[in-house]
Amino acid sequence: MTNAKILVNYVDSDETYIAEPSNYIEMDLTNDYFIHSQTLADLLTHEPTADELNVAAAIISDSAAVTIAKILLMDYSHSVLGSYYTHLIHGTGGNHRYSFCLSFDGATATEPQLEAWDDSDLDSYTNHVLGAGTINNSMVKAVCTTLSLPGVGWAGTPLAGANVLLLNGGNGALTTPGSGLNNDLYCNLKIVIPMAYAIPKVETFVLAVRYSWV
Amino acid sequence: MNPIFTIVFDDNTSYVGGCDYFEMKWKDIPNKKIRTIFYTMPLGDMLVLNGYDKYYHRIEGVKILTGKDAGKMKIIFTYIMGKIKSQVIGYKISTINGNIEKFNVDEKEESIIKLNQEFWK
Numbered sequence: 001m002t003n004a005k006i007l008v009n010y011v012d013s014d015e016t017y018i019a020e021p022s023n024y025i026e027m028d029l030t031n032d033y034f035i036h037s038q039t040l041a042d043l044l045t046h047e048p049t050a051d052e053l054n055v056a057a058a059i060i061s062d063s064a065a066v067t068i069a070k071i072l073l074m075d076y077s078h079s080v081l082g083s084y085y086t087h088l089i090h091g092t093g094g095n096h097r098y099s100f101c102l103s104f105d106g107a108t109a110t111e112p113q114l115e116a117w118d119d120s121d122l123d124s125y126t127n128h129v130l131g132a133g134t135i136n137n138s139m140v141k142a143v144c145t146t147l148s149l150p151g152v153g154w155a156g157t158p159l160a161g162a163n164v165l166l167l168n169g170g171n172g173a174l175t176t177p178g179s180g181l182n183n184d185l186y187c188n189l190k191i192v193i194p195m196a197y198a199i200p201k202v203e204t205f206v207l208a209v210r211y212s213w214v
Numbered sequence: 215m216n217p218i219f220t221i222v223f224d225d226n227t228s229y230v231g232g233c234d235y236f237e238m239k240w241k242d243i244p245n246k247k248i249r250t251i252f253y254t255m256p257l258g259d260m261l262v263l264n265g266y267d268k269y270y271h272r273i274e275g276v277k278i279l280t281g282k283d284a285g286k287m288k289i290i291f292t293y294i295m296g297k298i299k300s301q302v303i304g305y306k307i308s309t310i311n312g313n314i315e316k317f318n319v320d321e322k323e324e325s326i327i328k329l330n331q332e333f334w335k
Contacts, residue, residue, distance in 0.1 A: 001235075001236045001237065001238075001273075004277055006279055027279075029278075029279060029280075029284040029285030030284060030285050033280060033284070034280060107330055107332070107333075108330060109270075109272035109273075109329055109330045109333055110272065110274070110328065110329060110330070111328060115276070119281060120278050120281055120282065120283035120286070120288070122276060122288065122290075172327070172328035172329070172330070173328060173329055173330035174330070175330065175332070176332070204280075204281060205280075205281075206278060206279075206280055206281040206283075207279040207280045208276045208277060208278050208279055209276070209277050209279060210274065210275070210276045210277075210290075211274075211275070211277075212272040212273060212274045212275070212293075213238075213272065213273055213275070214238060214240040214241055214270075214271060214272050214273070214330075214333045
């Protein structure tokens with residue numbers, strides 16, 4: 001089976017994983033998580049409390065859509081750069097290629113795709129952040145940057161249910177990489193809250209990557 | 215545990231596949247003409263494919279990246295298919311409820327073209 005890992009770039013989102021591996025943190029999927037926040041500080045020396053998260057949350061605007069300013073990695077091991085729990089993921093939402101890396105250690109039978117669901121049952125998208133049942137209303141926007149920059153002001157795919165992001169740019173399955181190499185795919189993410197959205201909520205959602213192997 | 219598939223080649227030799235979806239041993243199938251594949255489905259029934267020019271088997275899984283089940287790989291479907299002339303005939307099998315969906319598509323159909331072609335056997 002081909003295995004996948006996810007790495008986040010906390011230094012310079014214009015550098016690939018293979019060129020600058022030290023710029024990346026591999027997520028410990030059991031313990032680490034993403035924080036989508038407007039003002040939460042980078043390099044906290046403790047896991048943020050619920051109060052801190054609430055104070056730093058995005059505010060819905062009556063006059064414009066709000067793109068949540070930051071995606072941070074909550075690094076449970078706090079072993080990078082000293083003893084920091086939060087790391088700002090570089091370049092999220094902007095015209096940058098190498099914010100998120102999904103690295104596959106072999107070939108796949110189909111093209112990997114990024115998906116978003118309410119939970120790990122992978123069968124519903126009723127959360128407001130995922131469009132409250134309408135996939136094109138998902139606030140989670142994703143763009144594949146494996147092959148190119150996303151562009152200034154990129155709109156992205158509203159990620160929910162059947163609205164998925166092909167991570168190889170639509171070019172199909174991943175071939176067997178060279179000896180000692182992986183297949184590294186990249187994407188960028190942002191959350192955009194519509195103007196005057198009527199229902200303020202604190203919600204979670206699940207990101208997942210679907211692919212096939214032989 | 216029983217193997218998920220067993221192959222009989224035209225030369226009457228055989229090959230036994232893996233016993234779990236994470237180590238299928240499909241890649242290691244010798245480069246010989248396959249006559250018949252005996253395929254065990256998730257609920258134990260046997261599917262037999264023969265008479266095709268080439269065969270393909272894949273496992274479709276979803277790796278959870280966030281949330282309480284982050285890190286887990288959920289196996290969702292298996293696909294076993296045969297190609298003959300310009301047609302691909304196969305079965306999409308749910309590993310969750312055992313439902314089977316048969317399909318018959320042209321080999322130029324996008325879902326077939328976009329497969330990793332090196333795994334046709």
